[in-house]
Amino acid sequence: MTTSTTGMSEITVHPARPSPATSNAKKAGMVRKSNRPNYNHIHRNLLPIETYPLPTLIPHNPLSILAIALSYLAHVLRPPTRTTYNGYFSSATSSIHITDEATQRALWEMGFFGRGNLSRSEPTWFENQKQVGVTAEENTNKRRTERRQFKLDRAKVEQQEIAEQMIKEVLGSRKIPRSVSEELQALIQQDKVAREPEKRENGHALPPPAINIPKERPALPPGTIEGFDEWKKTLDVTGLPTPPPTSTCSESCQPGTRPKKLQRQKTVRFSPTTEAREFDLSSPITVPIKAPCKTPDEEVKVVVKLEPVIENKEHLQLSMEEAFFLAYSLGVLNISSEHDSVPFGITSLLALFRRHSYSPPRSLSVAPQPDDPFLLSYAVYHHYRSQGWVVRSGIKFGVDYLLYNRGPAFSHAEFAVIVLPSYTDDHWSGIEKEERLTKTKK
Amino acid sequence: MSTPRNSSSSTPEDPTLSGLHQFIQDNRPPRDATHEAHAHKLALQVAHNLRFQHGWTEIRLHYHPSRQQATAHSLPRPVISGLPPQRLYMHPDEQIEVLQRQREQGKAGWPEVAPEREWVVPSQLQESWTLRRFGDVFDALSAVPAEKEGGRLHFANAIQLDGDEGLEMMGNRSGSGAGSPFNSTPEREGTVTSNGNGHAPNKWRTGQPKRVLLATLDDDSTVVYYIVHDGIVKPRQN
Numbered sequence: 001m002t003t004s005t006t007g008m009s010e011i012t013v014h015p016a017r018p019s020p021a022t023s024n025a026k027k028a029g030m031v032r033k034s035n036r037p038n039y040n041h042i043h044r045n046l047l048p049i050e051t052y053p054l055p056t057l058i059p060h061n062p063l064s065i066l067a068i069a070l071s072y073l074a075h076v077l078r079p080p081t082r083t084t085y086n087g088y089f090s091s092a093t094s095s096i097h098i099t100d101e102a103t104q105r106a107l108w109e110m111g112f113f114g115r116g117n118l119s120r121s122e123p124t125w126f127e128n129q130k131q132v133g134v135t136a137e138e139n140t141n142k143r144r145t146e147r148r149q150f151k152l153d154r155a156k157v158e159q160q161e162i163a164e165q166m167i168k169e170v171l172g173s174r175k176i177p178r179s180v181s182e183e184l185q186a187l188i189q190q191d192k193v194a195r196e197p198e199k200r201e202n203g204h205a206l207p208p209p210a211i212n213i214p215k216e217r218p219a220l221p222p223g224t225i226e227g228f229d230e231w232k233k234t235l236d237v238t239g240l241p242t243p244p245p246t247s248t249c250s251e252s253c254q255p256g257t258r259p260k261k262l263q264r265q266k267t268v269r270f271s272p273t274t275e276a277r278e279f280d281l282s283s284p285i286t287v288p289i290k291a292p293c294k295t296p297d298e299e300v301k302v303v304v305k306l307e308p309v310i311e312n313k314e315h316l317q318l319s320m321e322e323a324f325f326l327a328y329s330l331g332v333l334n335i336s337s338e339h340d341s342v343p344f345g346i347t348s349l350l351a352l353f354r355r356h357s358y359s360p361p362r363s364l365s366v367a368p369q370p371d372d373p374f375l376l377s378y379a380v381y382h383h384y385r386s387q388g389w390v391v392r393s394g395i396k397f398g399v400d401y402l403l404y405n406r407g408p409a410f411s412h413a414e415f416a417v418i419v420l421p422s423y424t425d426d427h428w429s430g431i432e433k434e435e436r437l438t439k440t441k442k
Numbered sequence: 443m444s445t446p447r448n449s450s451s452s453t454p455e456d457p458t459l460s461g462l463h464q465f466i467q468d469n470r471p472p473r474d475a476t477h478e479a480h481a482h483k484l485a486l487q488v489a490h491n492l493r494f495q496h497g498w499t500e501i502r503l504h505y506h507p508s509r510q511q512a513t514a515h516s517l518p519r520p521v522i523s524g525l526p527p528q529r530l531y532m533h534p535d536e537q538i539e540v541l542q543r544q545r546e547q548g549k550a551g552w553p554e555v556a557p558e559r560e561w562v563v564p565s566q567l568q569e570s571w572t573l574r575r576f577g578d579v580f581d582a583l584s585a586v587p588a589e590k591e592g593g594r595l596h597f598a599n600a601i602q603l604d605g606d607e608g609l610e611m612m613g614n615r616s617g618s619g620a621g622s623p624f625n626s627t628p629e630r631e632g633t634v635t636s637n638g639n640g641h642a643p644n645k646w647r648t649g650q651p652k653r654v655l656l657a658t659l660d661d662d663s664t665v666v667y668y669i670v671h672d673g674i675v676k677p678r679q680n
């Protein structure tokens with residue numbers, strides 16, 4: 001399995017185990033290194049259903065026929081209980097939320113259903129919060145940072161070339177006093193000299209950013225990060241994921257130092273004392289407070305005393321098509337409403353989903369239409385799922401669905417699907433005529 | 443719960459609500475907001491995503507148009523403003539300027555640019571946006587959310603999200619301390635932290651067309667963000 005260098009990859013790397021590129025090469029024939037998770041094993045079940053194959057038939061041996069008959073009877077008379085999962089329908093978000101961890105893992109591993117609320121696809125937010133090691137998101141961020149730095153350097157070089165070119169043109173075209181031309185030439189020389197050390201610096205690989213910088217445009221001061229070494233030491237000592245030293249106030253804490261810009265890991269809280277407030281379990285959200293600047297040691301002391309318990313704010317969210325497939329076609333999901341745990345019946349579920357496929361959801365008084373968006377998208381989803389494709393949402397690529405051979409963990413999507421309904425049935429021309437008649441009457 | 447269920451057995455417990463769900467329940471819209479509940483919930487979902495997946499700070503919900511630079515008299519839908527962890531958009535000319543400055547100072551590596559407050563307009567995938575709708579949104583917003591000059595840092599109706607209390611209560615509390623538009627000093631202490639330039643807004647912000655982030659939400663909780671400008675801007679190099 002290879003990881004792509006662009007940010008558009010759908011491949012998920014298990015966060016707990018960093019993946020050196022060499023482990024794949026050694027795999028053939030040798031003992032597998034424990035760095036890479038074994039996706040073939042994790043995703044061995046293609047759908048969350050259990051199958052019980054009958055024993056093999058040996059035509060010349062009558063006992064095999066007996067074995068088959070007995071096992072068949074056993075299944076008929078005492079069918080094995082089916083594993084079912086529970087989720088609830090949240091009308092505010094028009095989707096199904098799965099909050100149970102075991103169910104989340106099961107649904108994700110067996111068929112790639114759903115999406116972690118606060119992650120790229122696999123629900124990894126909680127694990128990312130707990131550890132500051134190498135996670136999948138950090139890998140991606142590192143690549144993105146490198147790409148941004150490369151673009152910036154390229155822009156710098158281009159600008160300098162433009163400036164030089166302009167100066168040369170000025171020198172060459174017009175007649176200018178000698179002193180000015182000498183100055184300009186000196187400038188060009190200076191530029192060249194100035195560029196050399198820069199080139200040398202950029203010649204090495206990027207000074208490895210001590211903290212991986214998330215998202216768009218990081219602000220990394222040249223050189224090391226103040227306080228990083230102490231923070232690393234405290235991290236090693238205590239083993240607790242304290243946030244890296246940042247300052248949330250632009251007026252710096254120590255008056256002499258240059259104000260540090262916000263350097264944050266995507267996965268760690270930005271405010272140093274947010275951890276201290278996390279364990280107030282009654283409030284799911286913490287106020288983004290502006291913490292007074294503390295030294296890393298102080299922060300560590302606070303954290304050690306109170307032992308923050310991070311609540312898992314993430315859930316697995318199933319779209320309505322996925323949930324209906326699991327509930328209706330496979331029969332493994334029980335969907336209840338958010339207020340109680342009585343599961344919906346299939347017909348009421350269908351009506352509910354049809355209404356909620358509009359934004360804002362339609363009320364009960366409006367009659368359901370044959371071309372409700374839910375029906376269109378579900379028909380397509382069911383079709384491709386029944387053929388064995390792994391179907392995922394395609395909003396990140398501007399399409400309706402993405403089709404994977406085995407799943408996002410194995411390869412990129414083979415196809416992207418856009419659904420275009422064709423209103424060619426006579427029913428629609430009939431409706432159009434009616435509407436035209438009513439309009440002309442008015 | 444992956445335990446097998448028999449028809450006659452135990453009653454399953456009520457479902458544990460997810461963090462997002464509780465967040466939506468905890469934050470009710472204030473009474474004077476005229477927007478429908480659906481738009482409000484959409485905004486809350488986007489705010490939750492910003493805060494936890496992307497690490498934005500100082501997230502506020504606005505129900506009324508900006509006090510400055512707004513020509514519309516109502517905001518068509520609740521709008522979020524917040525501070526991203528890094529700068530999201532640098533105009534190409536600004537980039538030239540920054541690089542020039544960097545070269546004069548003889549530094550290398552990434553330039554130091556302060557993150558700027560951004561508007562985020564929540565929407566849903568099913569919606570169709572027309573130019574008129576975009577125009578209405580842009581008319582109701584100022585170039586920079588919560589400007590630092592003249593004490594108009596907080597709009598009286600912009601409320602900081604808190605988990606425990608409803609938005610109304612938070613609004614009153616922050617209104618007395620830092621939310622009043624006429625009281626400049628405490629606000630400055632509280633919120634100048636986000637703007638590295640001090641009190642003068644970035645000229646690239648006010649000189650260029652306004653920009654918002656259009657956050658589009660899908661059913662499976664994916665939120666995609668696009669930068670939308672109110673006019674033609676010089677494109678950045680890819």
